[in-house]
Structures are given as C-alpha cells and as structure tokens.
Amino acid sequence: MAVKGFYVTTPIYYVNAAPHLGHAYTTIAADVLARHHRQRGEEVFFLTGTDEHGEPVADAARAQGVTPQELADKNAERFRALGPRLGATNDFFIRTTDPEHERVVREVLAKVHEAGYVYEGVYEGRYCPRCADFKAENEIGPDGLCPIHKIELTVEREENYFFALSRFQEPLERLYAEQPRFVAPQSRFNEARSFIESGLRDVPLTRKHLTWGITVPWDESHVFYVWFDALLNYYTALRYAPAADGREGLWPPSYQLIGKDILRFHAVYWPALLMAAGIELPEHIFVHGFLLMDGEKMSKSLGNVLDPFAVIDRFGTDALRFYLFREVPFGQDGSVSTASFELRYEVELANELGNLASRTLAMISRYRDGELPDGPLDELLAADFEGLAERVREQFDRAELTSALEEIWVRVRRLNRYVEERAPWTLAKDQAAAGELDLVLRSLAEGIRSVAVLLWPYLPASSERLLASLGAEALALDGAGFASGNVHRTAPPEVLFPKELGPA
Numbered sequence: 001m002a003v004k005g006f007y008v009t010t011p012i013y014y015v016n017a018a019p020h021l022g023h024a025y026t027t028i029a030a031d032v033l034a035r036h037h038r039q040r041g042e043e044v045f046f047l048t049g050t051d052e053h054g055e056p057v058a059d060a061a062r063a064q065g066v067t068p069q070e071l072a073d074k075n076a077e078r079f080r081a082l083g084p085r086l087g088a089t090n091d092f093f094i095r096t097t098d099p100e101h102e103r104v105v106r107e108v109l110a111k112v113h114e115a116g117y118v119y120e121g122v123y124e125g126r127y128c129p130r131c132a133d134f135k136a137e138n139e140i141g142p143d144g145l146c147p148i149h150k151i152e153l154t155v156e157r158e159e160n161y162f163f164a165l166s167r168f169q170e171p172l173e174r175l176y177a178e179q180p181r182f183v184a185p186q187s188r189f190n191e192a193r194s195f196i197e198s199g200l201r202d203v204p205l206t207r208k209h210l211t212w213g214i215t216v217p218w219d220e221s222h223v224f225y226v227w228f229d230a231l232l233n234y235y236t237a238l239r240y241a242p243a244a245d246g247r248e249g250l251w252p253p254s255y256q257l258i259g260k261d262i263l264r265f266h267a268v269y270w271p272a273l274l275m276a277a278g279i280e281l282p283e284h285i286f287v288h289g290f291l292l293m294d295g296e297k298m299s300k301s302l303g304n305v306l307d308p309f310a311v312i313d314r315f316g317t318d319a320l321r322f323y324l325f326r327e328v329p330f331g332q333d334g335s336v337s338t339a340s341f342e343l344r345y346e347v348e349l350a351n352e353l354g355n356l357a358s359r360t361l362a363m364i365s366r367y368r369d370g371e372l373p374d375g376p377l378d379e380l381l382a383a384d385f386e387g388l389a390e391r392v393r394e395q396f397d398r399a400e401l402t403s404a405l406e407e408i409w410v411r412v413r414r415l416n417r418y419v420e421e422r423a424p425w426t427l428a429k430d431q432a433a434a435g436e437l438d439l440v441l442r443s444l445a446e447g448i449r450s451v452a453v454l455l456w457p458y459l460p461a462s463s464e465r466l467l468a469s470l471g472a473e474a475l476a477l478d479g480a481g482f483a484s485g486n487v488h489r490t491a492p493p494e495v496l497f498p499k500e501l502g503p504a
C-alpha cells in the first residue's frame, strides 16, 4: 500500500469580487503547512482554487453587466495570480467551472441519490444571497439582518431536492465522540458538536430557479446548491489534477483549513456528504479566525479590506507571511494594521533576525575570512536548542502555526542574547581566546542555520538566501537540529530585510 501523503486544502474562493488579505491568509497558512511537510520528505499535495457557481456570482455578474462565466474568468485569474505572489506552492488550482469537476460532482451526487439519501420537498426559510445560505431563526439577530453581511434576508419558498442530513445524526455524533481532533481548535470542535447535538434537519441539495450551476443529472430543471458543488472540489481535484496523476495515498485530506464562518458546511455537511457517498472522511479540519480591521471582519461586502498586493509591494512576500502568524494567533481572531505591520518588520525581521545574521556573517568574514574550522559547539546554547525541531514538528502536527513560530523565535532572541553575552569583538582582541572565538562564531552560525531551516515554511525566500550565505542549503527537517560541522564557509553579509521600504 502507498504511504499516506500529506494533502492540505484551502476553501475555494468566491469569484464575485477580488482577492483580499483574508483569502491570502488561508492560502499562506496552507502553504506553510505544505512546505513543512515537504521538509519532512512527505509526498505533499496542496490544493486551492475558486468557487464559481451560485447566486452571489450570478448577482455580481448581473450588476456588472457581464455573464457569470466572464466574471468568473476574470476573477479566477486574479485569485490564481495571487498564489505566486504569496509564495504559494499549490500543486493545482481548481475552478468549479472545470468540466472535469462538473462531471465528478454529477457522478458523486448521483451515487448519493441512488443510495437513497435524496428526496423531493419544499423549502421555506429566510435566506442571505451573499452567504448563499438559509438562516435558522436563532442565527438572526433582533434587527432581522444577516449577522455576517448586515443585509436584508429574503423569504424563499421553493421546491428542492433535499439531502437527508438528519440520517447522519448518529454517525456524526459517533465521529465527534471517537475523533476528538477531527476539528480544531477545541472551541470550534465544541461548536460543531453542539450544532449536531441540537438536532440535524435535512437541507436543500438543489435549486430550481437558478441556472448558474451544475445541472442535476436526474432532473435537468435543477442545479446543485452551490455548497455541495463547492465542497466536492476537494475530492474532484485529485481525479484530474495533472500533479495528482498516479500519486496514490493522497485521499483523504490530512488538513483542511477554513475560516470560522464556514464551519458548519465543513464540519457537519461535508462529513455527512462523504458518508452518504461512501468516501473516506478528512483527518483534520482546522478553523482559523478572522483578520479584523478596526474591529470588524475584513470583507469585500463591508469594504474594509487590506490589499495583499499593495502590502507585498511594500514589505515583500516573506514579511507578509511572517506577520500574519506572528500578529494573530492562528485559530483566533486578531486585528491587523499597517502600524503593527511596520513595527514587526522593523523590530523582529530587520533587527532580531536580519541584524543577527548580518552581524554574525560580518564577524566571520572579518575575524576568520569566512572560514570556520570544525570543532565543538557551545554546550549551553546547544541545551537551549535541544528538542527544538521535535517541538516544532509537534506543533505542526496540530497545525499550531503561531506556537511553532514562537518556539523558533524564542531561539532567534536567544541567539541575539548570545552575541551580547559572548561579545566576539572582545574575544577577537585576545590572541589567547582564538579557540573560544571559533566556538562562539561556529555556534552562532549553527544556531542561525538551524532557525533558518525551521523558518523556511514562513520565510522561504529569506531563509534560502540566509542558508546560501552559510553554505548550507539543505532544507530537510532531519537536518534542522543544532549540531556541529554544518557550516564551513560563509559569504559576506547582505541585507535580508531592508529598512528602506518601497513606496506606500
């Protein structure tokens, strides 16, 4: 049997508007995970893409006087272009208008129909066209508006085919009882479990009055409700993505990253749908919080968005990747702002990491002409690095991207203190301390090498430059430990994070 690969997904993004930092956030998080698992030597598949059917897209297209396909083509391109700018190494970019996706959606849902989990009925309820979702009474506040978009809800009554979600009440309760890490963080696990325990009702699977969607094979007057079409992307992609061809052991997903607003779809509907289709369930769903600006969720409909392209032009890709997981604990909500961005860039990237590296390289060039003889490492410093790579690995096993980064950053700060404590510039004045100076410089170079390997998923371009100047390009996690004999010849320093930023 093939070894289980590491399969990570992001939600697929709606093409009714342009990408913003909230989308970039999930894509970067998935990329950090993907890169880390590649460092472990695992077979990785990283999927992202666009969600192109449904009412929000049809409405936005109508408002702009273009066809839904034209709008989808235009905006899918913008999402696709965002990936490389973020340093994302996704193996495929799925579009739900891909004919292969449509074919497999029809195939899977026909199976669910044949298995007896679909029936005809009438749905009546209050509906948010932007969420493309019906709202239960207890979700609607006293103002009667959509709690997310703050817009009027419409009352919809229509004939639909229903998915018999209620028949998965017990299987889902069992899933949550048996797999305490199916959804993380714990608060989101509890939220999904209480939703299930409060009693599941059947949900509409198709819509009759929409045409922008995938036609239902057993009744061509209906299209599938966009969420079912969309959720299946995680499965359909592996059936036709060129990079998945012939790679066994990718299904099921290892980690599916989502925002907290789409918890119910992923933590309840999605496993039920897979059970109905007889397909194995994902291993973990990790739910991140919202990036807030001025205390509100950043969103296209609220108009308070930070443009990731502008941020990257000014600070660079690595700085954005780093900032998002430093500033906002992954899994919680947190505010972002230009001011806190600039502060972290200056203090942490330019000073704590950039200066540490350039001072160290400058001293190795000045005192040792760039050559470090083999020899022992500082034992006290080694003790502070003991077990670091293993702890980072454990945090990654739980998708704790902020805690993993903090583990590493504690060592970056430790190395800065080490420079001050050992003052190599003083040792350099004393011939008798030559051996000790070797040890200090070697230990610093090795410490920097170790953190650079571990930081690579967050800061890929900077880590690679740093490792190249240490003459130690290997990225494998097995080689991340603090051990002597790795750095021999170093290059003169270069500025990793220039203080002069590009124009705002």
Ligand code: MSP
Pocket (backbone or CB within 6 Å): 010, 011, 012, 013, 014, 021, 022, 023, 025, 026, 051, 230, 231, 232, 258, 259, 260, 261, 262, 289, 290, 291, 292, 297, 298, 299
């Ligand atoms: N198309 C659906 C997902 C279908 S997945 C089968 C969708 N698209 S979306 O474009 O609206 O949002 C995609 C993801 O971006 C969601 O997980 C959402 O939480 C995330 N973000 C959008 N704005 C965000 C923030 N301000 N902060 C963090 N993430 C947010 O929902």
